[in-house]
Amino acid sequence: MLRTHTCGELGSTHVGASVTLCGWVDEYRDHAGIVFVDLRDRYGLTQIKFALSDGSETQTLARGLRHEDVIRVTGEVVSRPADMHNSKLATGAIEVRGSTLELLNKSKTPPFQPNGRDLPNEELRLTYRYLDLRRAELQRNLEMRHKLAKLTRDYFDAQGFLEIETPMLGKSTPEGARDYLVPSRVHPGHFYALPQSPQIYKQILMVAGYDRYYQIARCFRDEDLRADRQPEFTQIDVEMAFVEREDILSTIDGLISSFVSGIRGQCLKLPLQRISYAEAVEKYGSDKPDLRFGMELIDVAEIAKSCGFGVFKTAIESGGRVRGFVAPQAAERYSRKDIDGLTDFVKDYGAKGLAFFRVKEGKLDSPIAKFFGDADQQALIAKLGAKDGDLLFFVADQPKVTTAALGALRTRLGKELKLYDPNDFSCFWVLDFPLVTWNAEENRWDAEHHPFCSVYDEDVPHLKDDPSKVRALSYDLVCNGYEAASGSIRIHDPKIQQRVFDLIGISEEEAENRFSFLLDALRYGAPPHGGIALGLDRWVMLFAGGDNIRDVIAFPKTQKASDLLSGAPGPVDMKQLRDLHIKTDLPAV
């Protein structure tokens, strides 16, 4: 080893010891006769002191040190004078009196300093990711990621699970997300697909008798990115055989509990709360609501249908809904202009408008208040439980639109009004998703979760008469408004599987083409089984208190899915393309 200690571990107990440290020059303060260097590694900072009496060669070298130079220093640990302790530093009671200094590597002047107070723009951070990763925040995040992975492995190992790898080069199954394709050299015109998830393989492992499987698996989806979505991401993938829904939920309850105790040292109350999909959507306008605050949606159809406001009345008459909620004590906080902004916001979700009222002296104050008689006003106030100073919002539209618009508005206002402590941790199950939802554009039923999802026994008859009523044996784990895990009990009966395929418009022939290996496997003694997958990146983000997934991934991609560090994706040689039997057909420039 080139060093005897790290830059984070020396303290008063080491005084008098001769030590050798290695690291990066975080900061230097040159006083000519004395030079201070804050030496940094991922464990911390240690102040090195170079004084004249230590010798002129070292002194000259020390005075030439600049930000991010990599050095090796040997010297004695000495106590700092009592009034010179630095309480901001874990090692602030001591310093190392540098006697020999070795410049291991001179750094170019960095485009930004990892200790800087102004965070440079993300483009630059991604281009020089190795500098960005030197920042304490990102180092903490990656350490958190490691801890979660370790807790995961410890937990499942203790429960008798096996970690089993599944292929990265698989078969394209065009359902679901767009695949990343990998051309085959030896099979001209054929392609592998990178896995969107190990779904089919893990089910086959169940058939094969590996009744407790997990894997920390990389997944790939060629879809547009978001703050919480990357084209390649990591799932904690789990599958169990001979289990019912309850077994999966309690297994994952235990995992989350181990996360919370391992990361935060807190005890999580189990079992985690559960609510139905129907309740989530009705009360909060989302299947992944943030339950760190209330602000529940309230249906005011009874008042709307008979009021004098045409927009409300017409909505009800044409099969729509009128719902709203109370933004507590927000009447003064939101100006007319602010509310115009909120109106634009809900339009993104299909709403045609946003009705609002301020509650003043027991009455409603709004440009549209005149359409509401005294009785209607009092009825609205009573129905919503509103108080003076509150701001009421309503959306009148088709049911789906009221849900999407109000759900999004609720989330936004909860944050803006600081209705919760950002350090709160809310985690609960959403159960009983519909098996399918109607896709009006394509005129067919789409699987809500995926085509292998099982259903309540008593709902099976509805597969024929009313598919919208069929409840899936699926479950999402929702944490602070993020979908943090999602899974289901799978179909293990090929006949039921075929009925579901029929329903979502996958013909027998098509199913054979796409999934024959799974369907075949199910015919050779498939145990009842089910599973779940947790988004590791999102969990790290949640525990790190961040709001974007890039900060918990060492080398993330930009919104256009490029890697600014490496330049990927990039062009390849013609020879490579020829080997792969590929011709490109690019749009004319």
Next chain:
RNA sequence: GGGGCCGUAGCUCAAUUGGUUAGAGCGCCGGACUGUCGAUCCGGAGGUUGCGGGUUCAAGUCCCGUCGGCCUCGCCA
């Protein structure tokens, strides 16, 4: 595919209704300094205002296009 925000010195930002030589802090370079820890003090260098076009007597500022980054709707079985 759609909507929005952004791009000025190495970095973070400023620059009046379009108006003279595009500024500041940090960083960088040189100098001073033996107790600093966001060191301090003195001096200096550093700009194709992302790129291309247009309007104008005059463009960092207005318009069109384009590239890049971020947020978002659609999309994400």
